[in-house]
Amino acid sequence: MFYYILRRLGQMVVMLLLISATTFAIFFAVPIDPARYTCGKNCTPTILEGNRKSLGYDQPVPVQYAKFVQGLATGRDFPDNAELRAAHPEQVVHCPAPCLGYSPLQSRTINEMVSEAWPVSISIALGAFVLWMLVGVSGGIIAALNRGKWPDRLVVGLGLIGYSLPTFFIGLILLTFVAIQWGVVPVPSFKPFLPNPFDWAINLILPWITLACIFAASYMRLTRAYMIETMSEDFIRTARAKGAGKWRVILRHGLRASLTPIVTAAGLDLGGLLGGAIITESVFSMHGLGFLAVNSVTTMDLPTIVAMVLIVATFVVMANLVVDILYGFIDPRVKVGA
Amino acid sequence: MKNTKLVAVVATGLGLALTVSACGSATSPGASGTPAASSGAAAGTPVKGGTLRLLSGTQTEHWDPQRTYVGAQIELGNRLFARTLTTWGTVKSDTEQAKLVADAATDTGKASDGGKTWAFTLKDGLKWEDGKAVTCDDFKYGISRTYAVDVITGGPNYAIGFIDIPTNADGSSQYAGPYKKTGQDLYDKAVTCSGNTITFKLKQPVGDFNNTVTMTAFGAFRADKDLGDKSNYQIFSNGPYKLQGTWEQNKGGTFVRNDQWDPKTDDIRKAYPDQITIDESLTAETLYERLIANKGDDQNAIAFPDNAPSTALANIQGGAAGRYVAVPSPYTRYLVPNYKSKVFSNEMARKALALATDRAAYVTAAGGKELAQPTNSMINPALPAFPNTPLPAGEKGDPAAAKALLQQAGMTLPVKITVTYRKNDTLDKAFAGLKLGWDAAGFDTQLVGIPAKQYYGTLQSPDSASKYDAYWAGWGADYPSASTVIAPLFDSRVNITAGGPGQDYGYFDNKEFNAAIDATNAIADGTVREKAWGDLDVQLTTKHYAAIPLIVDKFVFAKGSNVQDAYVNLTFTGYYDVATAWVKK
Numbered sequence: 001m002f003y004y005i006l007r008r009l010g011q012m013v014v015m016l017l018l019i020s021a022t023t024f025a026i027f028f029a030v031p032i033d034p035a036r037y038t039c040g041k042n043c044t045p046t047i048l049e050g051n052r053k054s055l056g057y058d059q060p061v062p063v064q065y066a067k068f069v070q071g072l073a074t075g076r077d078f079p080d081n082a083e084l085r086a087a088h089p090e091q092v093v094h095c096p097a098p099c100l101g102y103s104p105l106q107s108r109t110i111n112e113m114v115s116e117a118w119p120v121s122i123s124i125a126l127g128a129f130v131l132w133m134l135v136g137v138s139g140g141i142i143a144a145l146n147r148g149k150w151p152d153r154l155v156v157g158l159g160l161i162g163y164s165l166p167t168f169f170i171g172l173i174l175l176t177f178v179a180i181q182w183g184v185v186p187v188p189s190f191k192p193f194l195p196n197p198f199d200w201a202i203n204l205i206l207p208w209i210t211l212a213c214i215f216a217a218s219y220m221r222l223t224r225a226y227m228i229e230t231m232s233e234d235f236i237r238t239a240r241a242k243g244a245g246k247w248r249v250i251l252r253h254g255l256r257a258s259l260t261p262i263v264t265a266a267g268l269d270l271g272g273l274l275g276g277a278i279i280t281e282s283v284f285s286m287h288g289l290g291f292l293a294v295n296s297v298t299t300m301d302l303p304t305i306v307a308m309v310l311i312v313a314t315f316v317v318m319a320n321l322v323v324d325i326l327y328g329f330i331d332p333r334v335k336v337g338a
Numbered sequence: 339m340k341n342t343k344l345v346a347v348v349a350t351g352l353g354l355a356l357t358v359s360a361c362g363s364a365t366s367p368g369a370s371g372t373p374a375a376s377s378g379a380a381a382g383t384p385v386k387g388g389t390l391r392l393l394s395g396t397q398t399e400h401w402d403p404q405r406t407y408v409g410a411q412i413e414l415g416n417r418l419f420a421r422t423l424t425t426w427g428t429v430k431s432d433t434e435q436a437k438l439v440a441d442a443a444t445d446t447g448k449a450s451d452g453g454k455t456w457a458f459t460l461k462d463g464l465k466w467e468d469g470k471a472v473t474c475d476d477f478k479y480g481i482s483r484t485y486a487v488d489v490i491t492g493g494p495n496y497a498i499g500f501i502d503i504p505t506n507a508d509g510s511s512q513y514a515g516p517y518k519k520t521g522q523d524l525y526d527k528a529v530t531c532s533g534n535t536i537t538f539k540l541k542q543p544v545g546d547f548n549n550t551v552t553m554t555a556f557g558a559f560r561a562d563k564d565l566g567d568k569s570n571y572q573i574f575s576n577g578p579y580k581l582q583g584t585w586e587q588n589k590g591g592t593f594v595r596n597d598q599w600d601p602k603t604d605d606i607r608k609a610y611p612d613q614i615t616i617d618e619s620l621t622a623e624t625l626y627e628r629l630i631a632n633k634g635d636d637q638n639a640i641a642f643p644d645n646a647p648s649t650a651l652a653n654i655q656g657g658a659a660g661r662y663v664a665v666p667s668p669y670t671r672y673l674v675p676n677y678k679s680k681v682f683s684n685e686m687a688r689k690a691l692a693l694a695t696d697r698a699a700y701v702t703a704a705g706g707k708e709l710a711q712p713t714n715s716m717i718n719p720a721l722p723a724f725p726n727t728p729l730p731a732g733e734k735g736d737p738a739a740a741k742a743l744l745q746q747a748g749m750t751l752p753v754k755i756t757v758t759y760r761k762n763d764t765l766d767k768a769f770a771g772l773k774l775g776w777d778a779a780g781f782d783t784q785l786v787g788i789p790a791k792q793y794y795g796t797l798q799s800p801d802s803a804s805k806y807d808a809y810w811a812g813w814g815a816d817y818p819s820a821s822t823v824i825a826p827l828f829d830s831r832v833n834i835t836a837g838g839p840g841q842d843y844g845y846f847d848n849k850e851f852n853a854a855i856d857a858t859n860a861i862a863d864g865t866v867r868e869k870a871w872g873d874l875d876v877q878l879t880t881k882h883y884a885a886i887p888l889i890v891d892k893f894v895f896a897k898g899s900n901v902q903d904a905y906v907n908l909t910f911t912g913y914y915d916v917a918t919a920w921v922k923k
Contacts, residue, residue, distance in 0.1 A: 032791050036794075039491070040491075041826075042494065042496075042499075044495070044509060045509060045837060046487070046509045051487070051488070051491045051492075054489060054567070078567075079489070079567060081488065083518075084488075084517060084566075087517065087518070088517055088566060090565055090566075091489075091566030091568055107567050107568065107571060108587070113587075180633065181633075183633060183634070187628065283621075287588045287589070295397075295588075
């Protein structure tokens with residue numbers, strides 16, 4: 001198991017390097033000059049050159065990439081202009097390893113930006129995850145156990161509605177009525193978990209509901225389908241015949257056997273969400289990783305783009321790894337090395 | 339099965355309802371028909387105190403005065419913490435034109451040597467937030483930072499253009515700014531301090547240099563507070579407010595009173611609120627929802643700088659009656675015929691294009707009369723120089739007259755032309771309408787929509803001259819002198835190089851016109867000078883047909899019910915002027 005994880009982590013590092021190199025290559029292949037963006041309205045060629053230098057895009061692309069990788073390993077000092085760093089040490093910004101870079105458009109290191117944004121994304125993702133797993137899986141079980149009866153139809157119907165309403169619509173409706181018009185909860189703005197967890201939760205409740213709506217709907221359908229299939233298996237009949245209680249049969253035998261595909265989906269969804277829930281973040285003005293990602297693309301901020309791609313990729317790869325490891329515990333048949 | 343169907347029907351119904359309401363908002367953006375009609379009238383005597391809240395959906399790129407180039411930040415910088423030598427006065431209504439007034443200087447500047455030398459004397463009693471006096475050297479140092487073009491990026495480069503320092507062969511200034519100090523002696527000769535008087539020696543006469551210095555890029559900066567790029571969001575105030583704590587990008591900050599600011603030195607800033615907060619974490623949609631709802635603290639808020647998005651326009655008239663205003667934006671949208679194209683090198687073809695241009699179609703596409711007005715002037719209506727040139731053939735244009743012109747010019751109809759525009763939904767519709775008018779006049783128009791990010795880059799590329807016949811473009815003045823419209827767009831000497839047309843996208847290159855720009859720049863009397871800019875504008879649009887102005891779009895802004903005396907200062911920047919605003923208790 002240990003070597004398996006080690007090997008997977010090794011593969012991950014190689015993959016992340018490839019991804020970041022590709023991002024660099026694509027960025028410079030696009031026919032848009034990022035220096036033009038910072039150059040102001042009456043830009044002249046020599047001032048454009050100055051801007052390119054301040055952005056660090058004046059060096060050959062491989063050199064820029066090498067410096068980026070080096071920064072990840074050993075940290076870096078900015079501005080990238082050695083002459084200026086020597087003459088004006090007061091202007092130097094140190095970015096410790098693993099340095100993701102410095103965004104000249106935000107005048108700060110990306111590590112700083114990410115450290116501000118990740119609590120927002122994690123809070124939104126985890127809260128929504130708990131909510132949708134609770135509602136989705138229990139709804140699915142209820143539907144499966146009452147197949148064809150009214151609870152089933154109700155759950156399936158609600159699921160369909162939840163699934164067909166777009167996130168921005170649910171988000172805007174909740175924001176406009178629940179927060180702005182009726183004032184049931186404050187207009188959401190991110191508050192840290194400490195010192196006041198209640199404040200944190202009350203500000204996040206609308207984003208959680210918004211995000212959970214669409215996911216709960218699909219997990220209801222998923223759980224229902226797998227539960228129906230599992231509950232008609234022979235081993236369930238055997239368990240019942242042996243006199244196991246109703247809920248023991250449902251939870252120990254039925255649900256556990258249905259869990260494998262649900263865990264797979266949940267792991268990947270959560271991994272993707274940790275990298276930012278773009279629409280939810282934007283509707284509720286919460287500036288998590290998703291907002292950073294969108295903002296970096298619209299402003300052509302290469303260092304942030306590369307960092308965001310790396311972070312999202314890391315979350316997805318990690319989620320995959322966790323799911324693979326969890327399989328071993330849920331389903332003894334796929335235990336690694338067994 | 340039956341129930342699932344029912345749900346599907348309900349869902350479809352919801353979808354339909356959504357579509358219908360979306361259409362509703364697109365076709366009836368119920369903004370006020372008369373500009374400025376619905377802005378709140380003053381209610382009583384202003385009182386000090388309270389918190390004025392600025393709700394923003396736009397991230398502040400720079401607070402560093404020398405790197406500030408966006409109207410919203412120029413205004414807030416000037417009104418809150420960075421006093422400039424001169425500035426634009428406050429207004430008592432949304433339609434009033436502001437006047438140039440002295441700010442940190444005792445008057446609006448003294449020109450000599452035919453406008454090549456300008457001197458400003460600082461007022462006594464100006465102080466930084468740490469109590470030290472604001473000196474002439476602080477202004478001199480601040481302005482010098484503009485020359486450090488690889489550190490202090492993003493700001494306007496008028497200093498480099500105007501101040502008499504020689505340039506290198508590649509066009510760069512021989513002065514490299516205060517960090518490298520290369521050419522420091524050249525700067526010290528061109529900008530001098532004598533006691534409290536700062537004197538600028540310029541390369542050429544600039545009659546409106548006292549307008550130029552209203553930009554915060556000509557503001558003071560204390561050398562011992564300069565951390566280069568690290569200073570971008572650090573605010574060191576010499577105005578009525580200072581930043582409490584630090585500025586948080588994408589979130590905002592709180593400005594509190596600067597007790598070192600002496601109101602006796604300041605006729606402009608009333609500084610009524612105790613605090614001014616800026617929340618830039620919002621989106622334009624949500625902030626207008628909040629302003630329309632007008633609940634709690636949002637009653638003390640104004641939209642700044644975002645104008646109402648189309649989604650909010652439908653509700654604003656009913657929901658924010660008396661609390662919103664529709665004003666002309668600072669931007670003029672126009673069409674440039676390409677002088678290097680075979681068709682439009684012919685003056686009659688340019689005139690035909692102008693005559694056949696259907697501005698009414700553009701206005702409709704832009705959301706109707708509430709959101710756009712047709713224009714035939716390059717200079718914006720908010721500027722003193724606005725010549726208000728009549729439309730050549732009414733709002734719809736006159737394709738028949740245009741056709742006659744093309745035939746008179748001996749061209750074989752249909753005349754093939756390729757016209758570019760910045761691709762988005764509004765301009766797709768607008769250009770489909772414009773094409774109908776042009777085609778009716780005998781043109782065969784091919785439209786090319788270019789993505790926004792590549793748009794101006796494409797126009798400025800030297801290859802475009804042989805590919806396209808006319809371009810859509812947009813421009814707003816940097817400061818309310820028409821010198822920042824006519825010269826940067828139509829002076830071929832500063833624009834056209836082997837590398838491309840600069841901002842003279844259509845390669846308009848006319849020696850007499852360039853000479854007239856120089857002559858106008860040198861006029862000392864403001865009224866005479868602005869009139870002369872207006873005349874040049876008329877020449878461009880009715881004699882040379884070097885530009886075909888299309889529309890000025892309108893911006894809608896809203897405020898909370900407690901905010902009083904907040905007027906849109908069109909001349910200064912086109913946003914609510916926070917200098918006079920106060921909060922009713």
